[in-house]
Structures are given as structure tokens and as C-alpha cells.
Amino acid sequence: xxxxxxxxxxxxxxxxxxxxxxxxxxxxxxxxxxxxxxxxxxxxxxxxxxxxxxxxxxxxxxxxxxxxxxxxxxxxxxxxxxxxxxxxxxxxxxxxxxxxxxxxxxxx
Amino acid sequence: xxxxxxxxxxxxxxxxxxxxxxxxxxxxxxxxxxxxxxxxxxxxxxxxxxxxxxxxxxxxxxxxxxxxxxxxxxxxxxxxxxxxxxxxxxxxxxxxxxxxxxxxxxxxxxxxxxx
Numbered sequence: 001x002x003x004x005x006x007x008x009x010x011x012x013x014x015x016x017x018x019x020x021x022x023x024x025x026x027x028x029x030x031x032x033x034x035x036x037x038x039x040x041x042x043x044x045x046x047x048x049x050x051x052x053x054x055x056x057x058x059x060x061x062x063x064x065x066x067x068x069x070x071x072x073x074x075x076x077x078x079x080x081x082x083x084x085x086x087x088x089x090x091x092x093x094x095x096x097x098x099x100x101x102x103x104x105x106x107x108x
Numbered sequence: 109x110x111x112x113x114x115x116x117x118x119x120x121x122x123x124x125x126x127x128x129x130x131x132x133x134x135x136x137x138x139x140x141x142x143x144x145x146x147x148x149x150x151x152x153x154x155x156x157x158x159x160x161x162x163x164x165x166x167x168x169x170x171x172x173x174x175x176x177x178x179x180x181x182x183x184x185x186x187x188x189x190x191x192x193x194x195x196x197x198x199x200x201x202x203x204x205x206x207x208x209x210x211x212x213x214x215x216x217x218x219x220x221x222x223x
Contacts (some may be wrong), residue, residue, distance in 0.1 A: 004150075032210050043112070043199055043214035044151065087150055091210055094139065095164065098150030 002027045002092050008098035013078055013106050021073040021102045023088030033071050034096060035064050036087040044087055078106045110134070112215035114200050120221045121190045129185045129218045133202030141212060142175055143199040151199050151214075157183060160210050169194075190222045 011017055020066045025033065030052055036044035048057045050066040057064050061082065063074045073086055083106045089096040113132045119126050133140050139158050144167075145152035154167040159180040168175070172191075177183040187194055197219050201212040 023114050034211070036214075041216075043201075043216045046213055049211055089150070094156055095141070095153040095167075096143075096151075096212060097153070100148070100150050100195075 002090055002097040004088055004090055004097055004099035006088050006102050008102060009100065010103040011105070013075075013104070015079055015106055015108050016077050018074070018076045018078070020077075021086055021088075021104070023071040023073070023099060024069060025071070025088075025090045026069075027092045027097075029092050031091040031093065033066050034089040034091065034105070035071070035073055036089065037045045038085045038087055038101065047086075077103070078104075080106045080108050082106050112200055112202055112213055114198075114215040114218050116174060116215060118219050118221075118223065121222055123190060123192060125190050126186065126188045127190055127220065129187075129198050129220070130181045131185070131200030131215060133181065133183070133200070136204070137202035137213075138180075138205045139203040139212075140177055140200040141203070142183070142185050143201065143214075144169075145197040145199055145217070154185070154198075165217075175216060187220075190220075192222050195220055195222045 003026045007022045032049045035047040036045045048064040053068045065072045085101040087101045088097040114129045128133040142154040145151045155175045156164040172188045174186045195218040199217045201214045203212045
């Protein structure tokens with residue numbers, strides 16, 4: 001059974017204070033590691049897909065990296081508008097298995 | 109272009125009522141998924157369609173849950189005789205093709221509250 005564990009559950013940062021979110025996973029056959037952002041009352045918004053260990057992708061202040069056992073979402077110099085829940089998911093076939101998410105709060 | 113849309117956005121039902129939740133996927137997307145998201149949890153897979161064929165319904169919690177996509181576009185998730193434990197956000201997602209373009213794009217969800 002595919003499993004995803006995200007840590008920390010919640011993270012509070014000051015504006016400009018860089019940090020990383022962790023996603024550990026076990027999967028029978030990885031077809032992709034996905035990061036989504038979810039704002040309150042909205043559906044998950046797609047950010048990145050990573051397919052193989054060593055792969056990295058960047059978007060504005062976010063960079064996602066992948067190893068064989070975990071993925072990191074690095075947030076550089078965050079702004080208050082980066083506050084959201086960040087969800088990690090693995091795809092082993094067609095379905096996605098999600099973690100519980102990390103609630104990120106960035107204070108001005 | 110338009111994203112995935114869902115209606116209604118909010119639904120309040122009395123225990124025992126039947127409800128129907130609608131999903132309009134992104135035009136041209138072959139694959140459609142339903143997920144259930146409880147408060148403070150990540151989305152959990154319910155069912156998967158490729159065109160009009162329901163290829164996986166292993167995540168549906170009980171036989172009170174039924175999903176269809178008769179023409180390979182719009183999908184409806186129906187819950188019969190709703191129970192309080194059915195209260196959750198129901199998310200619909202679509203993908204160009206589950207086999208190749210794997211990114212799933214989500215709608216805003218329908219928040220179901222069963223009293």
C-alpha cells in the first residue's frame with residue numbers, strides 16, 4: 001500500500017525566512033511525485049511533478065527536489081501570500097495517494 | 109481556458125437524504141477522478157473514469173456511493189441515504205490522459221454537510 005508522510009504538520013515563518021517541507025513516501029512503483037498548494041475553501045492547485053531521483057523543479061520562490069525515499073519543497077524568502085497548505089502525493093498507477101499536508105503560515 | 113468546475117459548492121442534507129454532486133472536467137480531458145477530503149486530511153481516492161468507463165471504484169466507502177460519466181464528459185457522484193460520516197469535501201479532478209500526462213487538475217470541491 002502506498003504511503004505518504006509529510007512533516008512538519010504546521011510551520012510558521014517570518015517573511016524572508018527560508019525553510020523546507022518534507023515528504024517521505026513508500027510506493028510500489030513510482031509514476032510521479034506531485035506537489036500541490038491548497039488555499040482554504042479551494043481545491044488543490046498543481047505545482048510540480050517529479051519523476052526520478054535527482055530531479056529538481058523551480059517556480060518563483062519554490063523548489064522541489066526528489067530522492068528515492070523523500071521529496072523536499074524548499075521555500076526561499078517566503079512572502080505572506082505563500083501561506084497555504086502544501087500537499088504531497090505519489091502516483092503509482094493512475095490514482096494519487098496524498099499526505100495530510102503541511103500548513104504553512106508566513107507572517108509579515 | 110476554463111478549469112474544472114463543480115456544483116453545488118455547498119450542500120446541506122438531512123441524514124437519509126440522497127444527494128448528487130456534479131463535475132465538469134477540463135474540455136478534452138480523458139480521465140476523471142473523484143476524491144474525498146475530510147477536515148485536516150489529504151484527499152482520498154474514490155473512483156476513476158477513462159472516458160465513460162469506470163475503471164476503478166475501489167475507494168467508494170459503501171454501496172450508497174455511486175458515480176457515473178455517461179457521455180465521457182460531465183460526471184455525477186451520487187450518495188444515497190446520507191449519513192453524518194459522509195460529511196466532507198468532495199473533489200473532482202481531470203487529467204489529459206492518466207497514462208501519459210499524469211498531472212491531475214482539481215476543481216474547487218463540494219462541501220457536503222449531513223445533519
